[in-house]
Each structure stands twice: as structure tokens, then as C-alpha cells.
Amino acid sequence: MTGRVLTIAALTVREATRRRLLAALAVITVAMVALSAWGFDRLERSHRITSGEANLAVPQALILFMFMFSFVVALSASAIASPSVSSEVESGVLMTVVTRPIRRAEIILGKWLGLAALLAGYAAAVCGLEIGVVDAVTGYLPPGPVVTAVYVFGEGLLLLTLALLLSTRMSTLASGVVGIAAFGAAWLGGVVGSLGTALNIGALSTIGQVSRVVLPTDGLWHGAIYYLEPAAILHSRLTGTGDPFFALSSPTWGYLLWVVVWLAAVLGACVFSFQRREL
Amino acid sequence: MSQTSSAEAGAPASTGPAPAPVPPSPAVVTMGLHKRYGRAVAVRSLSVSVGRGEVFGFLGPNGAGKTTVVKMLLGLIRPTGGEGLVLGAPLGDRETRRRVGYLPELFRFQPWLTAREVLQLHCRLLEMPRARWSPSITDALQTVGLAARADDKVAGFSKGMQQRLGLGAALLGEPELVVLDEPTSALDPVGRHDVRQITRQLRSRGATVFLNTHLLEEAEQVCDRVAVIDGGSAVATGTLTELLGRHVRVRLKVSGLAGDWWLPFSGSGTWRAEGEWTTAEGVEPGRIPDLVACIVGRGGRVEAVVPEHQSLEDRFLELLGDR
Numbered sequence: 193m194t195g196r197v198l199t200i201a202a203l204t205v206r207e208a209t210r211r212r213l214l215a216a217l218a219v220i221t222v223a224m225v226a227l228s229a230w231g232f233d234r235l236e237r238s239h240r241i242t243s244g245e246a247n248l249a250v251p252q253a254l255i256l257f258m259f260m261f262s263f264v265v266a267l268s269a270s271a272i273a274s275p276s277v278s279s280e281v282e283s284g285v286l287m288t289v290v291t292r293p294i295r296r297a298e299i300i301l302g303k304w305l306g307l308a309a310l311l312a313g314y315a316a317a318v319c320g321l322e323i324g325v326v327d328a329v330t331g332y333l334p335p336g337p338v339v340t341a342v343y344v345f346g347e348g349l350l351l352l353t354l355a356l357l358l359s360t361r362m363s364t365l366a367s368g369v370v371g372i373a374a375f376g377a378a379w380l381g382g383v384v385g386s387l388g389t390a391l392n393i394g395a396l397s398t399i400g401q402v403s404r405v406v407l408p409t410d411g412l413w414h415g416a417i418y419y420l421e422p423a424a425i426l427h428s429r430l431t432g433t434g435d436p437f438f439a440l441s442s443p444t445w446g447y448l449l450w451v452v453v454w455l456a457a458v459l460g461a462c463v464f465s466f467q468r469r470e471l
Numbered sequence: 472m473s474q475t476s477s478a479e480a481g482a483p484a485s486t487g488p489a490p491a492p493v494p495p496s497p498a499v500v501t502m503g504l505h506k507r508y509g510r511a512v513a514v515r516s517l518s519v520s521v522g523r524g525e526v527f528g529f530l531g532p533n534g535a536g537k538t539t540v541v542k543m544l545l546g547l548i549r550p551t552g553g554e555g556l557v558l559g560a561p562l563g564d565r566e567t568r569r570r571v572g573y574l575p576e577l578f579r580f581q582p583w584l585t586a587r588e589v590l591q592l593h594c595r596l597l598e599m600p601r602a603r604w605s606p607s608i609t610d611a612l613q614t615v616g617l618a619a620r621a622d623d624k625v626a627g628f629s630k631g632m633q634q635r636l637g638l639g640a641a642l643l644g645e646p647e648l649v650v651l652d653e654p655t656s657a658l659d660p661v662g663r664h665d666v667r668q669i670t671r672q673l674r675s676r677g678a679t680v681f682l683n684t685h686l687l688e689e690a691e692q693v694c695d696r697v698a699v700i701d702g703g704s705a706v707a708t709g710t711l712t713e714l715l716g717r718h719v720r721v722r723l724k725v726s727g728l729a730g731d732w733w734l735p736f737s738g739s740g741t742w743r744a745e746g747e748w749t750t751a752e753g754v755e756p757g758r759i760p761d762l763v764a765c766i767v768g769r770g771g772r773v774e775a776v777v778p779e780h781q782s783l784e785d786r787f788l789e790l791l792g793d794r
Contacts, residue, residue, distance in 0.1 A: 199595050203581075210583035284577035288640055291545050292596035293569045470548040 196294045200302020201309065208272065208310050217268060217314060224264075225321045228257045232329045248425065250332045254323070255420050255437050261318045262344045262413055266375050269311050269348035273355035274368035276303050281471060282363070290471060297463045300356070304459060307352055315345035336419030339442075343416035346451065347409045351375050353458045354407070360465040378403050382410030383436040408451045414439040496559035498523050498648050498679035499544060505552030506539050506703075513539045515703040516553065521696075523647075526670055526680040528694035530687065530787065536703040537683045538576050541652050544681070545573055558648055569597060572641035576652040576683075578634055582626035586617055586636050589625060590643060597644045611639035614669060616662075630657035638669065649673055652683040667693050687783045697783075699790050706790045715786055721751045721759060724775040725766055732771060736762065 208214055235241075235249060277300075280286040290296060319341035327333045334340060351371055358367030385400010387393075404411040418439040425438075443451075499521040506514040514536045521527040531537045542548045544555060546563020560567040580589045590608040599607065612618045615635040625633065634657045641649055651670075655663040670693045673680050684690055690697050691711065698708040707714055724747055725732060733742045733749050740753035754762070756778065763773050 195598075196596070199592075203592065207581065207583055284575060284579040285581060287547070287575040287577060288573065288580070288593070288637065289596065290547065291568055291571070291573045291575075292593065293565050293598065294596055295565060471542070 196298045197302040197305060200294075200299055201306035204276070204303050204306025205310060208306075213272065214310070214314075218317075221261075221264075221314075221318055221321065224260070225318075225325055228322060229325045229329055232326055236330050246330075247332075247422070250326065250330045251334065251420060251422050251425060252437070254326050254332070254334065255417055257322055257326075258319070258340065258344070258416065258420060259413070259437065261322055262347055262416060265311065265315050265318060265344055265348040266351045266409065267372060268314060269307075269352035270355045270368055270371035270375070272310065273307055273352045274359050274371060275364040276307065276356060277359040277466065278362060278364045278367060281469075287471060296467045300360075300459075300463045300466050304353065304356055304462070307356070308349055311348045311352055312345050315348055316341055319344055332422070334420040335423065339419045340416045343412045343419070347412040347416070350407065350409050350412070350451070350455065350458075353455055353462065357458050357462040357465060360462055360469060374407055375409055378407040378410045379413070379436075382414070386436055404447075405450065408447070408454055411443055411447055412451065415443045418442045495523050496556060497521055498525070499527070499555070499557055499681060501540075501544075501553065501555040503553035504540065504543060504550050504555050506536070506543060506548070507551045513703050514543070514550075517700070517703070517705055518553075519698050519705060519708060521679060521681060523679055524674065524677050525695045526674050526682060526693050528690035528697035529681060529683045529700060530685065530690055530697050531700035532685060532791065535700045537685075537700055538652055539703075540700070541576075541650055541681070541683050545571070545650065569644065570647045572643065572646035572649040574634070574637045574641040574649075574651045574654050576656070578637035580625045580633060580636060580640075583624065585622050585624055586612065586628070586639075587621045589636060590640060593640045593643050599644055607643055611642050614642060614672075615639040616665060631659060631662055634658060635662065635665075638666065642669070642673075645676075646678060648679045648681065650681045650683070653685070654682070655684075655686065655689060663689070687787055691783045699787060701791050711783065715783065720779040721754050721762075722775070722777040722779060723749045723751070723762075723766075723773065725749065726772045726774055728766070728769060728771040732766070732769070736765075 232250065232253065235253060236246065238246070241249065277286070280289075286299075289299065319337065323334060323337045323340070351374075354374060355367055355371035358370055361367075362370065381399055381403025383400075384396050385398075385403065388396025388398070388400060417437060418441060421439065497520045499519070501520075502518050504514055504517040506512070517536075517540060529537050529540065539548065543550050543562060544557055546568075550562070555562045557564070558567050558570055581592075584592070587608060590611060591604060594604045594607060608621075609618070612621050615638050617632065617635055617639060620628070620632065625636065628636065634654070638651070638654060641651070651666075655666050658666065667689070670680050670682065674693075674695075680693075682690065682694060694711065696708070696710050697714065699706045699714075723733075730744065733744070733751070736742065736751070739758070740751045742749060742751050744750075751762075759776065759778060763776060766773055
């Protein structure tokens, strides 16, 4: 079983390489990181703000940039997973594969593994580059750069798995759009929840809590934020709990366990859906 | 040693002749296979049997349900009724797929791979020993005429070349059953000839070929038996002789007898005179020698006997027209 899963995983990675997807992402990422390096350099050299203000502004700017990169990672996850089953069913490429002695579950797991490996590489590269560049330009190194990258990857992995599930039943375009819309809705739900907590409005808080359970991307994004924030900001609580770019604590182990259960359940649904699909 | 082992296993000692080998199950057998999509019936209680080593033609007009049947045989879709066996195993059995080659009607391959890489992928999926990959791939590429394009990307292939590649993939691993769904739909006359040759080669090495086609000429040239399917059910099944044989038309050129020499035979079939020729419709093929002997016995000279089989196309249209 492992061999067949790895065959499909390797094929998935090779496709991304051959189709120059990785090269395109690399070019875009380097351009964005270079732009952020220029911005951080301007911020650092600015005479209009004090060094104390700069110490607060740099982490906040880094969080904003990382939000953009987490969005790119999530968008990429959806973009690579959406066509992985649907387009191959539509084109007929899968017909000669599924009629070989391979289980459909192995095809799904292989694709998921290959896509996850691509995403892990991309998340590590993006986070490493951006955090490294900020460190080099401003001297600010967040407290948990590796954990941040893991959370950004986790966020993308959730969306990748969801897009893969949708791809077993919907067209490429539809599964991509629904995946991104779900990601946006979850983020918005998190913002509404934060506002509800800040303003003490129970209904809004509930929306945030529910959205973080239904699609835990925003919960993981807050984990990434937490490990980007310097201790000074956390201790002084200079920003309020209504701020969508602030996290007072990292996700609990219970929440992380739920994320694992969510992933397993959606991946299981993906396998089940593809097994039941008539080709 | 083997006797000791048998005794230890509690098996009775055999003193008689060795049991006759169990004949292999049919390559394909379906019993009341049924497929329904909502209220539409795609396949209606289809029962067919394809023997080992046969080239079996599955004929029918577009939309007759041919591809649906093929997909059920390969486990791509589930029947809503009935059952079937492929190489003695239930439909869709994973291990059996190792012994089945399939060229789908909708043939597409990873455009970013080369032809050789596509076949390598299939060797890997078939779990063939790596030492066999290279000779098998070379052989398949040569058989389908793609040896010169082995290292070109599939993206640059024409539809015909992709169909050839699909055929090459279906031949990997020396399958016992090869299912070809409209295998010449994108091929030129040379390609169609090649497919016929490959089909004959498969038969000569004992493989079964399930040929799904609406091209009657193709079936007529290579098939041992055919089934005609329409509206999801089999209209007729049998050898070509069985399907066409009872409808032989004979043209005779006879001299030395009166113009109405054929009148004594008019009870068997339909006779009519056309100049020097006399045509008899519906004469059984086995009776033609008796007929000739009888004419000679009456003092006639038989200058020509031309049996004319009904074409498969005529018979096909007749079968569909009967419905």
C-alpha cells in the first residue's frame, strides 16, 4: 500500500515541477519578499518614528506581511488541490490509473501526501524567507519562527484537504471558489468573534467560536500570530482583543487535537467520496 | 515427500488418475447486468459470456450502452442489478485488474510526461519487476509504432498518437483480457490496420479481446463472436456465421438447361432469374454442394457459383430495425 501511495505522491510532486508551478510561486514569492524587505528598510531608517515605536511597528508589520503570505499559502493550497481529482476525471487521465491494481483510497492519499509535501516546502520557504529578511533588515526575530511556519502550513493543509474533498465531487472552478470562499468566511468569522469578545456581545463571540470549529484555519492563523508577537506586546497588551491581528494566547492542545480530528475526518470523507464516485 | 505432507494435512491418499484440470472460467460473464441512472435505463438485464482467447465484438449504435457495460466490467461504475465476473473474479476486483489491459474511449494521459514515462508509471502501478520494465516498454512502443517518439512529451502528441499510447499501456504486463473501447476512433487507415494486427497477435498468444466498437467493418475483420447491443440490451449474440450464415444468397450461372431450370428448387428459398444469372435467397450454406450436384445430375453445366453473405452492416441494421 505504501509503495502505491508514494507512487501517486511522487507523480503529484513531479506534475507541479513539470508544470512550472513551483517556479511561478518562487518568482512571485521572491518579488513579494523583496518588496517587504524594502518596506522594512524604509521603516527602520525612518526619522519620523522613535526607536520604541519602531520596535512595536516592525512586529505588527511582520504580522501583516505574514497574513498576506498565509493567504498566498492558503490560496496556493486551494489552487493545487482543486483540480487534482476533478480535472483528471473530466479529462479522462484517471481512467487508466484507477483500472490498475490500486485502491482509490491510495490515489487520494497519494495525492494528498504529494500536495502536502509541496505545501510544506512552500510554507517553510515563504516563512523562512520573510522572517529571515525582517531579521536581517531590522534585527527583529519573532519568538517562534518555526512554530509560525508550522501554523501557516497547517492552515494551508486544512484548505488543501477541503479543496481535495470538493474536487472529488465538483468541477475544478467550483471547488477552488468554494474553498477560497470558505477560507475567507472563516477569517471573517474569527474577526467577528474577536469583536464580539472585545465588545462583550455574546452572539458575535459565538459566531467566532463556531467558525473556528467548523473550519479551523483562523484558529491556526491566531496561533501563527501569537508566535510572531514579541513578549513586550503580549505583556503590555497594547492592542485589544478585538484586533484580528493580535493573539493573546496560542491554541490549546484540545483545539490542536480537534484540528487533527478535522483533518482526519475530511480526508476520510474525501476517500469515501472518491470511492463512491462513478467514473 | 508430498504424500507425507498430504497425510499430515489429513488429506486422503490419492491412488486413482489425476483429476481433470478445471476448465478456466469465461473471460467475461454477465448475468442480468443492469444499470439505471434515475429513471433512465442504460443497460437492461444484459447476459453475455466471452470465452478465453476469443476476440469478442461488442457492437451497437452510439448511446446503446456499450461503454456503460465496459465501465461496469472494469469497476468504474457499479451495476444497479445483476452480477458479473471478469477472469473468474467479481467486477472491480483489484487483483484481477493486474491481468486486464484497458484502452478507454476517452483516452488522455499526463501531458507533462513523455510516452516512456507514462508507460513506466503503468509498469509501476502494475507492480512489475523493474527488470521487466525496459523490455516491456520497448516492446509496447514498437508494437504501437511510437518507438521514435518515446521520449517526447505527450502534450505534443496528436489524438491518434495518444490512442496508440493508450493501446501500448493496455498491452503492458501481458494481460489475459484486453478491453478496447472504440480503439480506432482517432486513427487513420494505417492505425486501424495496426490495431487489427495487434488484436490478432493478442488472440494468437491466447489473450481475450473485448472489442467495443460501432465500426462493423472492424468487428467483421477480427471478431470470433459478437453481441449486438441496442437500448441497453443484447439484440443478438453469436459467431459471425451464426449471425449471417442463415441468410446466404447464392448467384448461379447455369447452361445446358431450360431458362426455368430452377423451378424444382423453388420450395427452398426465394429464386429469381436475372439474365444469365439466377439468384437464390435464404439457401442454407450446407445445401449448396447438393444443389450443384443436382443441377449437374439433370444435365446442366454449372459455370459459376457465387455465395454472397449478407454484410454485417445489413444484418446490424436489420436487427436494429426489428426493435
